[in-house]
Amino acid sequence: MSEKPLLTTPLHSAHLALRARMVPFAGYEMPVQYTEGVLKEHLWTRQHAGLFDVSHMGQAKLRGADPLAAFEAVTPGDFRGLKPGRQKYSLLLNGDGGVVDDLMAGRPDNDGLFVVVNGACKENDFQVMAKALAGQVTIERLENRALLALQGPEAAKVFTHYAPETAKMVFMDIRVMTVWGIDLIVSRSGYTGEDGFEISIPADMADDVWNILLSNHEVMPIGLGARDSLRLEAGLPLYGHDLDETVSPVEAGLTFAVNRNRREQANFPGAARVARELAQGPARSTVGLKVLEGAPAREGAEIADAAGAVIGVVTSGGFSPVLKQGIALGFVPPAHAAIGTPLKVIVRGKAQAAEVTATPFVPHRYVRKA
Amino acid sequence: MRFTKDHEWVEMEGDVAIVGITAYAAEQLGDVVFVETPEVGKTFKAGDGFAVVESVKAASDVYAPVSGEVLEANTALGDAPETVNAAPEAAGWFAKLKLANPAELEALMDRHAYEAYLDTL
Structure with missing residues (x-):
């Protein structure tokens, strides 16, 4: 391990004031939980609204003659077809079709492409983009901006009070707007499966926005612990666990991020592998698993078939506070990937019954119609 | 009640040792969602992992204090793991042991010494 000092977000002192438990994450000292703890923070977000500091994530603006067209050289998404005011989930791919990172890219205005990548990957991501897109785009890192996520069934009620124009936004809309006299980039999206917003804020105004949102009785601060259990219930992959440079979009079950026209053009990194896996099936498929007995199966736990032969591995797993049982994502051969297939997970040497389950484990509640 | 530096407790009831995790440990773990207690008849040496306690986030070993x-x-605790948080040093006990070496108890901290130890953490 390197001994580089941990970075902090603009909200670091706000977390300490709330007596958060701070841990190293993605090179930053981040709140893993506040005083309520992971379980209560998780359930609060599902029932009310949770406020997350995700300022460790990498924000950037890509500009150039045609940044949308250029971005298609490193991703399998239809960015030429991305309309102003919309964002897309996409994948930064290596030449073998492995996932370098997953990301959001959108058009909050008519000025280039706004990209948000994972904190732990951001230095490499922007190097990969700069190299592949040299001469076509300039990349402005928005290191002077914080990022908050307001998530949960009461998020829209809270935020539309301050920003009435967000009431008309639907899932994956993105806009620039001025609220409280502050220039914001607001998307209706998140990483919990709930309705909500991700809000990019000039760093020096982050404390103010944080405090205003927290002054609502519906809103509680939520740490990275609950962020992880919420995204797992929502069936959303976590980079470095469910996704890495060996995993293809097909293996990950993210074929939706490979747009049809891009498939036909076959002009993105790893297009040949994606075409082959779509035609013949991948070597492994990501499945959701419910653990039907015993302890939660966590990352690294082996997955066995009904006869006990090891066929796969859990890539992330834990306890679902909503379902009150163990849930997991993992890789198995496609022959074992059908919903309802009985499998085993091996936890501390014990084979426990599990079953392939459709994801999300807990239904998404995205707002798709205004 | 006697305590270890790993935050387990032991209380003697006649010649039976009742063991569990301390209030401090329960607070550090957060909400307990699963407990794996040891099988009756198994023997453990002091310091062996003898149970597992899981929060939403992670699994943690519990070591035999004696x-x-x-x-x-x-x-x-199988149906009510939250008892570990509600009453860690009472109804949230993990197991009862027949002591192999009662002298081991003497090496453990009393409550005063344990609280002084917590102040150093």
Whole structure:
């Protein structure tokens, strides 16, 4: 391990004031939980609204003659077809079709492409983009901006009070707007499966926005612990666990991020592998698993078939506070990937019954119609 | 009640040792969602992992504070793991042990010494 000092977000002192438990994450000292703890923070977000500091994530603006067209050289998404005011989930791919990172890219205005990548990957991501897109785009890192996520069934009620124009936004809309006299980039999206917003804020105004949102009785601060259990219930992959440079979009079950026209053009990194896996099936498929007995199966736990032969591995797993049982994502051969297939997970040497389950484990509640 | 630096406790009831995790440990773990208690009849040396306690986020080993044989496990924790948070040093006990070496108890901290130890953390 390197001994580089941990970075902090603009909200670091706000977390300490709330007596958060701070841990190293993605090179930053981040709140893993506040005083309520992971379980209560998780359930609060599902029932009310949770406020997350995700300022460790990498924000950037890509500009150039045609940044949308250029971005298609490193991703399998239809960015030429991305309309102003919309964002897309996409994948930064290596030449073998492995996932370098997953990301959001959108058009909050008519000025280039706004990209948000994972904190732990951001230095490499922007190097990969700069190299592949040299001469076509300039990349402005928005290191002077914080990022908050307001998530949960009461998020829209809270935020539309301050920003009435967000009431008309639907899932994956993105806009620039001025609220409280502050220039914001607001998307209706998140990483919990709930309705909500991700809000990019000039760093020096982050404390103010944080405090205003927290002054609502519906809103509680939520740490990275609950962020992880919420995204797992929502069936959303976590980079470095469910996704890495060996995993293809097909293996990950993210074929939706490979747009049809891009498939036909076959002009993105790893297009040949994606075409082959779509035609013949991948070597492994990501499945959701419910653990039907015993302890939660966590990352690294082996997955066995009904006869006990090891066929796969859990890539992330834990306890679902909503379902009150163990849930997991993992890789198995496609022959074992059908919903309802009985499998085993091996936890501390014990084979426990599990079953392939459709994801999300807990239904998404995205707002798709205004 | 006697305590270890790993935050387990032991209380003698006649010649039976009741063991569990301390209030401090329960607070550090957060909400307990699963407990794996040891099988009756198994023997452990002091310091062996003898149970597992899981929060939403992680699994943590619980170490035997003393050597001995498991006489009874608190199977009620299977349906009510939250008891570990509600009453860690009472109804949230993990197991009852037959001591292999009662002298081991003397090496453990009393409550005063344990609280002084917590102040150093």
